[in-house]
Amino acid sequence: MRPKSSRPQACRGLEKLPSASEPLADRCLWGYGIWWFCIALLTTARSIRTGMSFNLGWWGFTFPIGVYSVATLALARITHIDSLTVVGVILITGLVGLWVLISARTLHGAWKGYLFVSPCLVPGAIPGDRMKAESSAIEVGSR
Structure with missing residues (x-):
């Protein structure tokens, strides 16, 4: 015996709608997603060509690529589209390569000491500090 549904009569059968529109x-x-992946890839390539230096923010590239790769493989499994499996494997391979590159650059930057520098801690980086330094230099000079 099926339990009674609390849905109105007009809404019965709507539970089948999502499965019909999912494909x-x-x-x-x-x-x-592939459109935005391409846009991000082209934008990043242009930024690197114009002098974007390595920083810890590069680790932010790995998460979206990883999620998109896994989602591609899941979609390939669900839809049985073999070409999506190939795309997913290519994305995972690229992700591993990117991860190795970023790991190597992070270790190199940490070893050389240029990676963990906070630009805001450099004297004069904050405009208010610069004005204080200039005013104290004027006071010292006027004595």
Whole structure:
């Protein structure tokens, strides 16, 4: 015996609607993700060409690529589209390469001592500090 539903009669059968629209929705969202992946890749490449130096923020690249890679492999498993498996493996391979590169650059920067520098702690970096230093220099000079 089935339990009675608390839904109104007009809403019965709507639970089947998401399963009917999922194949289209997941492909649309995956396509939207690949669009943003390409935009991010091109923007990052341009920034590197124009002198973006290495910093700890590069670790922020790994998480979205990892999530998108795993989502691609999950979509390939669900939809049985073999080409998505290939794309997922390529993304995972690229992620591993990126992870190795960022790890090496992080270790190098930590070893050389240039990575963990806070620019805001450099004297004169904060405008208020600069004005205080100039006013104390004027006071010393006027004595």
